[in-house]
Amino acid sequence: MTATLSFVAVRAHLLAGDEIALFDVREEDPFAQAHPLWAANLPLSRIEIDAWRRMPRRDTLIVVYGEHEGIDLAPLAVERLGALGYTQVRLLEGGLDGWRQAGGELFRDVNVPSKAxxxxxxxxxxxxxxxxxxxxxxxxxxxxxxxxxxxxxxxxxxxxxxxxxxxxxxxxxxxxxxxxxxxxxxxxxxxxxxxxxxxxxxxxxxxxxxxxxxxxxxxxxxxxxxxxxxxxxxxxxxxxxxxxNRAAARASAEDVARRAGVRWVDLHALATLEAPGRTLYRFDVRTPEEYEAGHLPGFASAPGGQLVQETDHHVPVRGARIVLADDDGVRAPMTASWLAQMGWEVHVLAPQAASARSDKGPAPAKAATPATGRYRRPYEGTDAPPEAMQAYLDWEFGLVAQLESDGTHGFRVL
CATH class of the missing domain: 3.40.250.10 (Rhodanese-like domain)
Incomplete structure (x- = not known):
């Protein structure tokens, strides 16, 4: 029988800054209707496709839940994650209803940590x-x-x-x-x-x-x-x-990042961040076109603005370390300054010579979420009804109060 982790235990890990990944294994639309602040969406249908990229360390503490239309998907997710080599997978005790009944705050929409x-x-x-x-x-x-x-x-x-x-x-x-x-x-x-x-x-x-x-x-x-x-x-x-202008931008970006608590690391010292029991995400925050022309081996493409906007997608393991790279000393420090304020341990890789960016080619394409399971954002496209757009804004206005009620965010604004 798969071990469980309670609401109290998950909350304790979050408050302590421990590494933990909380996954909702439903499709995106039901996920967007209600989920904990730090839950990331990993649909059951995409576990084999996305798990290794999103959780690079196989002994990460993983907690899953996901009941939809009377079917509990979480045991199947545990089985699939185990088959992929993950060794510390737990069921959320009581599932989403258990979280709610224990007094846990629930949030709507997607990319909620970033929006909040x-x-x-x-x-x-x-x-x-x-x-x-x-x-x-x-x-x-x-x-x-x-x-x-x-x-x-x-x-x-x-x-x-x-x-x-x-x-x-x-x-x-x-x-x-x-x-x-x-x-x-x-x-x-x-x-x-x-x-x-x-x-x-x-x-x-x-x-x-x-x-x-x-x-x-x-x-x-x-x-x-x-x-x-x-x-x-x-x-x-x-x-x-x-x-x-680049020099002026670099000086100001470094100042902002240092005030936020960002650290710098040299390429030869990068391996020291991969300590046992620690997850390390590596991101190139330049534009997709620059990434395709040449990037550092082992670095994934995550343009800085989108990384801050979609942190739960790119970095689902709360408490993990992040290292960012650019070629100008501006984009990585500015991106890092925001991630640090969101509670992440962030390092900026000192800019490398162009010859170090030996890997070429685009980032692997993300398969589209099936239309039947995708959450329609009220702000996308050109045909959203005014009522939906206004309701979305009203929801955003209430997020600060929800953060206070939840109490696990760990945010610190400069």
């Missing part, structure tokens, strides 16, 4: 923002303003704010000086909803950018709810950073 963290950042730092109507008035008046879209490029192409340029999250501090060289130019950062615009705006504030900076309040959702028109198929991308 973004709300806490805004709450603690009072991140500046402007309403959609205010931003539109600035654009219409041809004011001295640039709009920077912090999402992935494909999301930006689907729908974007008029005049906006694609500058995915980790690229902002590196490239903003090229797009707004005059300190008087107002910089507006947007995403689809709230998280990436908050984190992107606060990144520029933390890095000491002299320009006035603000998030587009509620992103493209707010723009649509205001009755304003979005562009489609835009292709504007940020230019490369010049050497002087």
């Amino acid at each position: 963290f973004g709300e806490l950042v805004e709450h603690e730092r009072h991140t500046p923002s402007l309403a959609a109507e205010e931003v539109k008035a600035l654009i219409d008046a041809k004011a001295d303003v640039v709009v920077l879209d912090a999402r992935r490029f494909d999301e930006y192409q689907t729908m974007s704010i008029p005049t906006a340029t694609s500058v995915p999250g980790a690229e902002l501090v590196l490239r903003v000086r090229e797009l707004a060289p005059d300190p008087a130019t107002r910089v507006i950062v947007n995403c689809a909803g709230r998280t990436r615009s908050i984190i992107g705006t606060q990144s520029l504030v933390n890095a000491g950018i002299p320009n006035p900076v603000a998030a587009l309040r509620n992103g493209t959702i707010g723009w649509k709810l205001a009755g304003q028109v979005l562009d489609h198929g835009a292709t504007r991308r940020a230019p490369e950073a010049g050497e002087a």
